[in-house]
Amino acid sequence: MSRYFENELIEQIKDANDIVSVVSEHVALKKKGKNYWGCCPFHNEKTPSFSVAPDKGFYYCFGCHASGNAIKFLMELEGITFVEALERLANRANIPLPEAKLSPEVRAREERRKKLYEACDLAANFFHNCLLKTSFGKVGLEYLKKRGLTDETIEKFKLGFAPDGWDKLYKAFRERGIEESILIELNLIRKNEKGQAYDFFRNRVMFPIMDGKGRVVGFGGRVMDDSTPKYLNSPECQIFEKGKILFAFDKAYKSIREHKQAILVEGYMDVISAHNKGVTNVVASLGTAYTKDHGHILMRQADEIILAYDMDGAGRQAAARAIELLQNTDFKVRVLAMPDGKDPDDYVRNHGGQAFRELVEKAVKPLDYLLSESLIKHDTNEAEGKQAVMQDIFPFIANIHSQTVRDDALKALALPLWLDNSTIFRYFRNYTQKGNIELVNEGATKPKDIVSGDEELLMALAITNPQALQEVVQYLPLEDFQNIQYRGIIEKIYTLFTQTGQYQPESVEVVLTPQEYEIFSRLMMIEVNEAVPVLIRKIRLHSLREQYKMHSILADQLKRAGDSTFISELHKCQEIQNLIREWSK
Known part of the structure; x- marks a missing residue:
């Protein structure tokens, strides 16, 4: 709300x-x-x-x-x-909060969402009870047990069963007074051409889909006979967006944070079987490709993402798409090619959790995976095969934002193609020129990080004390800061202060760049025992002495060259000397 x-x-x-x-x-x-x-x-x-x-x-x-x-x-x-x-x-802190003042429209929308969540939770309980407490669920329970799932895992994931009847859920929910429109919006029921309601899920093992807060928002269902589709999933609705949810993230996030690693798989059973065998940092992307929203979910939890998709056609495409989206992010990425075309569910059931962890340790870098896939498809003994491999791999290399890493990737590609480095680099240049592809070189744009003890201490005072900030702006020219980033931070914070009369970290974060805010945050933790005037004097004198040195060298060079403007440089030296005396008092 x-x-x-x-x-x-x-x-x-x-x-x-x-x-x-x-x-x-x-x-x-x-x-x-x-x-x-x-x-x-x-x-x-x-x-x-x-x-x-x-x-x-x-x-x-x-x-x-x-x-x-x-x-x-x-x-x-x-x-x-x-x-x-x-x-x-x-x-x-026992501080009462004011009641939310909502418009009738907003209040109605929030009430509707609340009913949707409640109905989803009731449906999960309905399916779960059908699995464990009724004869309807016997076939589903036998299936799950056959897949090696323990009672604890079945309970942990709240697995269930949708009875093989046209309207068992519908009748049960209508008897409880749940609105038909709620059930239709959640796709728990549908209506035929005659307007008769029927259950959307029938004769299926049910997998509740929960958001990051553990609220049920949808379902996946696996059929028990030869009906199609084999898996049936809840369509999206206002509380369920597939691209923004990772299956089992609510159960896996603590393990992901502990290992700093997330293993991303495709299917419900891939996740559940892994958790069943003690590998709990596993989540799935709900049959959709990896999205940027998934990255936002994992950003604070993991340093590394392991892609462990099925090695069928769809799985390979999903892996390639995920590699593309994860490229140039802060994540370390590796790809796990399942042996013998097995999926993670098959492998972990047959070999156990420890064997799966050992397989994860052997996961390869994206370039190695893509190259291996391409080399399997093409005959590199022929010139056409070599060209085909380069066409497969060049898009990935062209999207690398570091020239050093890009060059290393091209050299790695040259070796299996039996080409020398100069030839592979020439082919790559031709590829980028024909495609008008502009290469990025991040290393050339990163600012230099200049560190000065006195400057850090003064900045630490200025960003936490308005009086110190005003003294810095009043007495110290920003050019005296050797660290250019400090100049920008002071300027932006002072502007914020003059406009609002205050500056808290939350408001400062809005006006600074991410890199400036990281510096600001680090400076916040510095303990300072020196006074503001002392630090201003130190920095000002250091700057003046550097200026004096620069102008005296320039005056000497101009005099040697017979240029009469050396006299004006000497005058500047004299002015700076006078300032140094004043600041030294």
């Missing part, structure tokens, strides 16, 4: 929840200086790099660069919304 809260109330809730206390409920912290330190909950580490500053109400990880306040900590850790995190902290 969308709700608006006044900034004053948000600040009250933040102030009432000591960030050290909030974080300590999830992370073991030890005090060191003014700050508290622990192992980051957002990435796997043995040496603590996660710092919490109680006086600033802020955390920052020097490893993965996660940062924010208590609200953001809960949002990132538990995958909840801003409002949900705020409500939790308000309850924690």
Whole structure:
């Protein structure tokens, strides 16, 4: 439910929840200086790099660069919304929240969504009870047991069975007073040409699909006879978007975070069989290709994604699409080519969880996988075969955003084609020229990271203290900062301050670039024991001395060249010397 809260109330809730206390409920912290330190909950580490500053109400990880306040900590850790995190902290501090003021239209829409969730949950219970407590479900239970699933796994995934009847669910739900329109919208029932209602799922083992919060939003059903389709899935509705949900993420996210690795498979049984054998960092993309929304779900949980799709035609296409979307992201990506064309379900049932983990360890890089697939298809003893392989692989290489990595990939391609490096590079140039493909070179655009102790300390004071910020802007020309990024940060924060009269990390994040905000977050954790005027004087004098050195060298060069403008450079040197004396007093 969308709700608006006044900034004053948000600040009250933040102030009432000591960030050290909030974080300590999830992370073991030890005090060191003014700050508290622990192992980051957002990435796997043995040496603590996660710092919490109680006086600033802020955390920052020097490893993965996660940062924010208590609200953001809960949002990132538990995958909840801003409002949900705020409500939790308000309850924690016994602060009453105002009732949401919603328009009749919005209220009706939210009530409708609530009914959809409730009906989905009731349907999951209905199917689950049919599987375990009725004679209808005997065939389904035998099927699941035959697949090696334990009672615990059946319960964990709330597996069920849709009876082989036209309207058993429909009648049961109408008797409970559930609106027919709700059942139709969820595609639990449909109507024939005569207007008669019938159950959408019949004679199928049922797999409830849950969102990241564990709410049932849809179903998948596997038929028990030779009917088609073999798998029937809930169509999308307002609470169910396939491209934004990973099957079993609600059960896998803790394991994914612990291993910093997500194994992405295709089918329900691939996931369930893996979890059944103790491999719990496995999720599925619900029969759709990997999407960017899936990446957003996994971003804070995993460093690495293992693609373990079926090795049939559709699976190979899905793997190729996922590789394309994952290229140039922060994820490390590897591809698991299942042996003998098996799917993960077959393999883990026949060989066990440990064998599957060992197979995952052998997963290869995307280039190696794509090259292997292409070499199987084409005869590289013939010139046409070599060209075909290059046409398969060149699009992947052209999309690499690092010239060094791109060059290494071309060299790796040259070897199995029995071509020398110069030849493969020539073919690649021809490919990009014909296709008007513009190559990206990220390495050339990354700014230089200049570090200065005094500048860092002054910045740490300026970004947390309005008085310090005003003194910096008033007495220190921005050009005196050797670090160009510091100049931009100060300028943007001061503009924000003059416009609003304040600057909190949340509002600062809006005006800074992601790279600037990462620097801002790191600076927030620095403890400073020196006064602002002392640091301003140090930085100003250092800058003036550097300027004096530059102008004196230039004056000497001009004089040697017989250029009379050397006199003006000497005048500038004199002016700078006078400033140095003044600042040295």
